[in-house]
Amino acid sequence: MYVVTVDQEKCDGKGECVDSCPVNVFEIKDGKSEVVNMDECLGCESCVEVCPTGAITVKEM
Numbered sequence: 001m002y003v004v005t006v007d008q009e010k011c012d013g014k015g016e017c018v019d020s021c022p023v024n025v026f027e028i029k030d031g032k033s034e035v036v037n038m039d040e041c042l043g044c045e046s047c048v049e050v051c052p053t054g055a056i057t058v059k060e061m
């Protein structure tokens with residue numbers, strides 16, 4: 001299982017992570033990305049690669 005976090009201070013809310021995640025872990029809420037479906041995370045790190053502000057971390061538990 002993976003722990004996904006979005007640094008709300010860094011997030012620009014443009015949703016690159018939403019578009020890149022194959023299992024819909026993220027949703028944009030109030031202009032920021034939120035982790036809404038962490039249990040589905042595959043650990044692929046696509047979201048980490050596309051995030052322009054380095055707001056996302058993915059750690060294996």
Ligand code: SF4
Pocket residue numbers: 002004020021022023024025040041042043044045046047048058
């Ligand atoms: S690591 Fe992959 S599966 Fe997990 S949240 Fe990021 S894009 Fe989605």
